[in-house]
Amino acid sequence: MIRLNSSAKPRAVMIGALAALLATTGTPAIAQDSDEARIRKLESEIRALQRRVFPGGDGRYFEPEISGQPTSGPNSSVQTTAVTDILARLDALESSIQSLTSQIEVSNNQQQGIEQRLSVLENNFATRTATPATGTVPATSSGGSTTTTPTPTPAPAQATGPSAERLAAVRAIAKPSTDDAGDDEYSYGFRLWEAEFYPEAQQALAAFVEQYPNHWRTTYGRNLLGRAFLDNGQAREAAPWFLQNYQADNDAARAPDSLLYLAEAMIELGDTNRACIALAEFAETYPAIAAGRLSDQYEGNRRKVNCPG
Template sequence: MTLFNSSAKPRAVLIGALAGLLVTTGTPAVAQDGDEARIRKLEAEVRALQRRVFPGGDGRYFEPEISSSQSGGATNAAQTTAVTDILARLDALESSIQTLTGQVEQVTNTQRGFEARLSALESATVPRTASNTSGSGTTTQPRTTTTPTPTPAQSSGPSAERLAAVRAITKPQTDDAGDDDYSYGFRLWEAELYPEAQQALAAFVEQYPNHWRTTYGRNLLGRAYLDNGQAREAAPWFLQNYQADNDAARAPDSLLYLAEAMIELGDTDRACIALAEFGETYPAIAAGRLSDQYEANRRKVSCSN
């Protein structure tokens, strides 16, 4: 492949050699056999690469091949046709290789950008434990798993009024037990009974990790923390919901709420990262269903992009 990517000099040498063979021999077909096989091999390799980069390609990336003359004309005309055919096919190969190289680099750079953003966001939402000191005197700062831990109910116990409010929330009883659990957590959150909603929703997402409501459950669990003034506890749930499946129903919401949690924590850099990721990943939603919330969050911070 490097033969056609470096400069015009190797190509000139190849063409000069071919021309010399054609002039000094009266049977150009014999001299062309080896070069024809090499060119066909290169064309096959480029097509294979195109099929990997562009699955389902229809061959449109090559110009039509110029077939050599079969009319049995004069020797000079046959030689000219053979050289022209080789030049045209070399041009097609060079053009295809350059196009593929540029597009592969673009895809790679885009993927690296997304990975860097996610790493930055994840580092902000991982809870940190107290520093540990090893026997050698070296202080380390260990990090726990990104899986959030529910906050237990208040140790002093709920008041009679609180208990009465919780008992007033009924749990649905349908054929879908998972949906019933989520709906119960939703009703608690809607009643602003946030600690109870946190417990109910955490139990739901743990028991039903593959339920169709799970994306709703993780997102609402994050909101139950955020609405209770616990932005640091909310952020890991939002990030986890987005990372689990960014095509899920509430993945866009979680990414936008993650930006809100970062804003509340005063982390402008990561808030801007989350907002940029939201705008690039979900442009239609940013301009539609969540446009008001998106623009409101953008007005709260000053981002460079």
């Protein structure tokens, strides 16, 4: 079969056929029959190649304008010679091969362009969400390319100490004590968040995430830590935690929640573009959850922004 890996091969095929033709001009009857069979074989291979590269009969591929009949001018009654006919058909074969090669190259270039735009979008989505005060660490995305994942800032220390009443209220929240110390730490942070002691919840949850990075509750901890910032009016500090939780493992239990809360944080910051990116990513990655468990929150966020499409 004819391969299209090199633009020189079609010309080599043509030159070879022409050389064989010129070498046998001394025996016209036998040579013409032999050359005719070879030309028909080439035409057959071209049509087979077209059907393979552009399958279907919907007009997306073309039939080479190759005919076995000699051509004649409008004012001429003399038919072209067998040699002229063969040369014309060789030219048509060469033109067909070049057209196929060009279309394949265009298709490959378009595919590469799409992949490059997706890579740029992914990198922008990861890096622009990080705050200037936030450090970065490399992380590998699901597609294998290296992106930049923000290292979330820890909970800020309070400028002034809490009041005696607040300290008493915090102390009244019991910390669980079971045989799973990691789960106890997370549950304590959850209780603080539920009681709306957001700075204290931030500290407890940040300590849990740092101490138990591989615990099954870690996806819950990072997500809840982001919420402790978001609910405290700190959308900029919340966003890196949501992004990190999604990028760490997008199959984790709270990864879809974090992506949706990331969109919510961007909406609060007035960043419609990144909010729409997060919402689009959520809908594409978690269609069942977008239509089920988190449908109300998803639709509510969509109503807050005017996203393209």
